[in-house]
Amino acid sequence: MGSLRNFLSAVAVAVAVSAQDVETNSARLPSPPKPEPIDIFELPLPPVAPSRDEGACTPAINPRRTGCIGIETLEFQAGSFTTDGNHVVVTVELIGAPAAPDPASIYKGEQLLLIKADGKTFPNGDTWKCLSCGVPADQARSLDPERDYPHVFRSGKNVLWGHNILDCGGADLASTECTPDRTHIYPIHWPNTADGSGRGGIPREMRLHPDDVHMGWSSFTSTGGQFCYFGRLQFNPNPSVGEPRAPRFDLVNVNLLNPSDEKRGAPIFAEDGELRINRDAITVGELRGFSGAGDEILYLGSPWEANNIDVLAVHVVTGAVRRLTSHPDYTDPLAYSPDNKWFVVMDTRVSERQMFMSGMRWLPPLVDIVAVTAASSTRNNHERRFFQPILIDQYGDRGDYFGQQVNAGGDSSNGAVNDPNWNGRADPAFSHDGTKITYWQALVVPKACGDPNPLPCPNSTAQGGRTYRVMVAHLTSRKKSKPAKVFKVPDFIPWAQPFPAGSPVPASHYSLPPGNYTVRGRVSGGADVTLLEDPAIPGRLRTVSVAYQGFVDEPGYVINGHEEVSVDILLPDVWNNMVHWYSDIVQTGAVQASKKTSPDGFHLLIHAVTNVFQANGTLTTTIDGVEYHQPANGT
C-alpha cells in the first residue's frame, strides 16, 4: 500500500498545485501596460492527404511530392521561431507517402519541419522544408521516439526535437546549405545508474535553457510520483556504457529541483498544531521552461489560492519564488520573450471555465490538499483544452491586470482567430526580436462535440479540413528588442540537491498527518481545519474540513463560513476520483462574494486522464452579483 499511497499523493502534486502577495506587491511593481494592437495570421502547412494509405499523398495533392499531413492532430506540435523570425519549427506526422525506392518515400512518419512565417517560399516553391527527412541512417542512430516540444536553440543552429537534438553542422537551418547529408540527429540520454549501464532515466516535458547547454525536465517515479530535474547536455560521440550505444547527448551534473527540507519544499506543513501555508516553498510540480534571460525556472506549482492553478518562477541561484499568474482560471504552458520583458501563457481565463470553483479570491489552498487533482482535471473536456494565449508583462498578473488576450480580434465566427472552438496547445513562443508570438490551436472534435455532447461539431475552415493550425501574432506597435544577456547558471543549483547517476529517487512528496489544526490568516482571523485519513487507503488523506472565522489573507477580503471536500479514489483506477464537496462561504469587504453548493452538496466524478465532467448537485461562485456556474455534464 505504501507505493500506492505515494502514487496518489504524487498525482496530486504532479497535476497541480504556490509565489508572492500580488495585491500588496502591486504597490511596488510598475503599473500594468495598456493593451496593444495585435495582428494575427495563419501559417501554411503541407497539404492534407485523405488517408494514411501508401500513396494517398498523390502528385495531384502535392505536385512537388514533398509530403502530406493528416486531418487529425496526430503527433502534431508547433514550437519556436528560427533566429530571423521567418520560420517556425513543427513536429508533424507525414502520411500517404509512396513506397521506397520512390524518392518521395522519405516524406513519411514523424518528422521535423521548418514552416515559412514570412509569406515566402523555399527555393523549391514549398512553404515548408523537412529537416529530418532523408537523413542517412548512420547520422540518426537510435533516436528517441519522443518528438514533442520542438524548439530552436538560441544559437539558431540546432533544434531540440523531443528527446533528440538535430544538428546541421553549423549551417543556417533554413538555408540550402542545410541538407540531409549534412544533418545529424542525436538522442538524449539520462544516465541513472552509478555504472552508467542500461537505458537510463525517462525524462518528460524537456525544456532547453537559453544558454543552449542546460536542460530542465520532469520525470515520473516508478510509483507514479513526479519530480523535476536540471542538468547539462554533454556530447558523447562514442559511448562505451549504457543504451543507446550510439553518438548521443548525456545529461550530466543533474540536480533534483524538489528541496528535501520541508520548509523549502512543502507547500503546507504542520507545526505546533497549526498548518502553515508556505509561499516560499519551491514546489516544482511540472517544469515548464525558463525565463528569457534564463535566471528563473518556470513551473506549475502548488496553489496560493483555493482551486487556482498557476505558474510560478524560482530564481536558479537565490531560490526566490514569484507567482507569475494569479487569475482564478487554470494556466499551464507558457513562454518568455528573449528580452525577458514579457511572457505568453495558455490559460482558460477567456472561457472562465474554472470560475465556479476558483473564482473567490484569497481563499487559502486548504481543500486543495485533497481536491487539487479534481481542480486541474475539470479544465479539459476529453481532448479539448479551453486555452487561449494571454500576453502578460514580466511582473505577472497583479491587481486587476490579467494581461491581454493575444487573439481577441475577430468576430468569433467559425474559424475566426478568436473562435472559441479553436483552442491553444503547448507551447507558444516569442520571436527573438520580441515582435511576434507563435502558437498553435486544435479544433474541438468528437467526443468534445457531437451527439451526445450538446456542442455541434464545427466544420473546419483550415486547409483540407485539418483540425489544427499554426498562428502568428504580430505585435505591430513594438520596436525590435535584443535578447537579454543570458544568465550564467551554475551546474549545481544552491537550493537543489545534486542528483548523480544512481541516486535514489525520493519516495514521495511531503504528507500531512491527519488531525485537527488551526490556520492563521496572514492579516487577521483564522480557520479550524480537520484532516481525515482515507479508511480505504491508510496514510492517504480523504477529507479536508475548514471553518473560517473572519479569515483574512489579503487586506479587505474577509472570509467566513465552512467548506468540506472528500475525495475517494475509485480503485483500481487511480486516476478516477469521486469528489464530495460542501461549501457555504461568504466573502465581504472589497467584494461581496459567495461560494456555495446546493443543499445536498456537489458530487463530481472526474477522471484525471479522460476529463469528462459528471456531477450531481451544484457548486456556484458569485462575485458582486455575477454568478459562475459549473459546466454541464459531459461538456
Ligand SMILES: *[C@@H]1O[C@H](CO)[C@@H](O)[C@H](O)[C@H]1NC(C)=O
Ligand atoms: C458542416 O457541414 C455539413 C455539410 O455541409 C452540414 O450539414 C453541417 O450542418 C455543418 N455543421 C455545422 C456545425 O455547421
Ligand SMILES: *[C@@H]1O[C@H](CO)[C@@H](O)[C@H](O)[C@H]1NC(C)=O
Ligand atoms: C478533532 O476534533 C473532533 C471534534 O471536533 C474530535 O472528535 C476528534 O477526535 C479530533 N481529532 C483528533 C485527531 O484529535
Ligand SMILES: *[C@@H]1O[C@H](CO)[C@@H](O)[C@H](O)[C@H]1NC(C)=O
Ligand atoms: C448522480 O446521481 C445518480 C442517480 O442517483 C447516480 O447514479 C450517479 O452515480 C451520481 N453521480 C455522481 C457524480 O454523483
